[in-house]
Amino acid sequence: MTNPLLTPWDTPHALPPFDAIKDADFAPAVEAALSEARGNIAAIADNPDAPTFDNTIAALELAEATLGRVLGVFYGVAGADSNPAREALQRDFSPLLSAFGSEVTANAALFARIEDLWTRRDDLDLSEEQARVLMLSRRGFVRQGAQLTGAAADRLRDVKSRLAVLGTQFTQNLLADERDWFMPLAEEDLVGLPDFVIDAARAAGEAGDHGGPVVTLSRSLIVPFLQFSPRRDLRQRAYAAWTARGMNGGATDNRALAAETLALRGERAKLLGYDSFADYKLETEMAGTPGAVRDLLMQVWAPAKASAEADAEKLTALLHADSIAGPLEPWDWRYYSEKRRQAEHDLDEAALKPYLQLDRMIESSFACATRLFGLQFEPFDGPVYHPDVRLWNVTRDGKHIAVFVGDYFARASKRSGAWCMAMRSQQKLAGDVQPIVVNVCNFAKPAAGKPALLSYDDARTLFHEFGHALHQMLSDVTYESISGTSVARDFVELPSQLYEHWLEVPAVLSEFAVHAETGAPMPQDMLDRMLNAATYDMGFQTVEYIASALVDLEFHAGPPPADPMQRQAEILGDLGLPHAIGMRHATPHFAHVFAGDGYSSGYYSYMWSEVMDADAFAAFEEAGDPFDPALAQRLEQTVLSSGGSVDAAALYQQFRGRMPGVEALLKGRGLAA
Incomplete structure (x- = not known):
């Protein structure tokens, strides 16, 4: 039968024919698309004609068109509607695609054509857009190791392949932890919750066939629960589960994956001649250097921390007014902040929603x-x-x-x-x-x-x-x-x-x-x-964000830590992170940074x-x-x-x-x- 991923799509606006695509279609489609792409790349690299922008750079732009079309569908669906078959395919595809990428950038004949164009760029009569694409293409090849040879090139290929596998596994572990945890709520546990939270808990219970209302680790449910539940014991239990994603032990624990990822990124940067992964990653960004990022974040950190500490004193007073001794805890902040917002701004989210x-x-x-x-x-x-x-x-x-x-x-x-x-x-x-x-x-x-x-x-x-x-x-x-x-x-x-x-x-x-x-x-x-009230609680929001951004930066700007959790604690200790505020994304569930290279050294962005x-x-x-x-x-x-x-x-x-x-x-x- 014809694979629907590889045929023209006779659908409105050429949408992917999701009604015809089966999970079994993806692997053969990727295999066929990779074969086609390899043939196209070989034809460009082995072209006997002298390099031109059209027969090299423009041809490269089109060489992986079928592969891009297939993967656009697959990764779109795998992220938004995963299942065991799609998760297995992600694990299979990661090393295959990494190997293909390494093949392309390690193709000496292909890079020689690009380098030839680069040396003659001023004589090629290129448009501004073409000149930009040439520069970015060459830079991308160089940054992917095109100038490396021998053992260094082989090692970089292996490092990139392993990093692709680790990123996929990190994502799937996190999804498993988020999918598997729920907290049943008895009717008495619903007392004090606004109707929209109760409705969401009942809907989550129905969707998961739990036989009653539940709290899940979906942000749109757990955050309102932490805001409105008067049950401090349940807030603590929910918060603990939310912050423990990726570090519950067993097969879905991400801590070892994070340590290996950081070590391999550091090695990758060294192979390419950079002092650190942050130096490598930030070279092509507006910020340019780790120092520029640190300067920006620290300019905002001081006033944000002062604001958060002042707010914490007011929330602690509300906690003590409820006859609860001891310090304000992270599972208390949202609850008492919501109370304070209602009192100071006469703004009730339950009435607002x-x-x-x-x-x-x-x-x-x-x-x-x-x-x-x-x-x-x-x-x-x-x-x-x-x-x-x-x-x-x-x-x-x-x-x-x-x-x-x-x-x-x-x-x-x-x-x-x-x-x-x-x-x-x-x-x-x-x-x-x-x-x-x-x-x-x-x-x-x-x-x-x-x-x-x-x-x-x-x-x-x-x-x-x-x-x-x-x-x-x-x-x-x-x-x-x-x-x-x-x-x-x-x-x-x-x-x-x-x-x-x-x-x-x-x-x-x-x-x-x-x-x-x-x-x-x-x-x-x-x-x-x-x-x-738009800037209400902005000290809290800014502090939890900058804490995550600085941990990301320091992880990648220095020697890779053998124990990321210990290093995370040291960074937060040096910052003086307020006791009742956690990182927005702690290391074991920091998908921005560890699910792939996208935001690594870049959460500051x-x-x-x-x-x-x-x-x-x-x-x-x-x-x-x-x-x-x-x-x-x-x-x-x-x-x-x-x-x-x-x-x-x-x-x-x-x-x-x-x-x-x-x-x-x-x-x-x-x-x-």
Whole structure:
């Protein structure tokens, strides 16, 4: 039978035919696609004609097209709707794909053609985009070891292969821990919880066939439980399970994997001639050096810690008022912070959530994109990988721009967190290829017949991921390797974090924050209180984030620690992390850093980008209109459509005219003196 992954897709907008694809199709499709890619690479490397941009660099851009198409489908589904067969395939594919990547970059004849073009680059009459792609291609080969020979090249190949295996195993261990743990709740355990938490617990119990309400390790359920449950014993039990992910002993323990990963990354950097993995990784980022990252984080750490310590004193007083002796603990913070927020801002999240319906927040994110960039979103039916998935046709002036895929609800088969991915990226080299862009979230699924309600943090997450989606959808480049979010890691979060600001525009909330039952708009006084409380508890949020970012940086900036947990404790001790605040992501479940190289030495990038996003939105504020047409057009033309075709710092300066300082960030977080 014909493999549906390898045939043209006669579906709406050439979506993957998920209704025809079986798990058994993936391995033969990958095998065939790898064979095709190897043949294409060999043809380029062995071409008897003199190297040209078209027969070498452009040809490389197209050489792995089938492989990219197959893997785009597989990894999209494996992350959002995993099962044992897909997990086994991930384990099988990791070393195969790593070996193929090493083959390509170790191909001496191929690299010789690229090097020849590089030495003659000034005489090739290249466009700016072509010159950029040539530079990035050569740099990528060099950084992957193309200049190494003999034993060093062989060792680097083995190191990269092992790292690929470790990243897959880390992810699967974490998913297993998150999937397997639940805490049953008796009816008396529900006392004091708002209805939306009770509904979410009942829905989770039904989904897992647990016979009653449960708390799971889904962030959208466990965080509200920690906020609202008056049962300190249950909060402690839930918090302990949440923070123990990846370090419960046995087959799913990630601590040894983290230690081996750090050691191999350090060895990889040394083989390539760098002092540390952080030096290697940050060389191509805006920050450039570990020192620059450390300087930024420490500028924010001091005021954030002072704010958090002042808040801790107030929360401790509330704890003692409940006749509980002893210090404030991490499982107490959210509960007493919620009490304090209600008292100081008269803002009750249980009363707020009915105004933040998922469907209306989706509409809100679309409406802002319409006003800013002229995009239209029309739902349509097509093949999907899970019944919860929704599809929209994205157009502008009647022209198809992209397919947007929304996958919003938590489930046991989905890894935690929220992310954006492109199952197909925009490019023009192989025709006018339009992207398929997916937003994946983990919001609590409501009981049947009830609307899905979000916290304000959930709504921000939705806007954040949609900002990434816009970066993909508005991409307008020729070459896929620089399309969409293929930019410096500490620049990639700028569009996503910038887009969060439009959620906070009062006119947007006035229109879309309407009550789930009555349809009435959010009362003006509630809206004002919500916006005024936007920086509430920001000391806590900033401290838990920077603690994780600094642990990531120090892990990779010095000698790899033999015991990462001991080194983590030393770093946090040197920082003076407040007792009642934990890291946002402790090492054994720090998927950003250990599930792959993406954010390794790069978790700081959210804050680096925040320096820019605070300053960028200030441009709209200065214009007196959050939807200023000229600014929106400039934002699209510089930041959103250019992908990696221009250096990130140059793109930002084209938009804003200068690089920002940290002041706008501190002001935006309410941490300015």
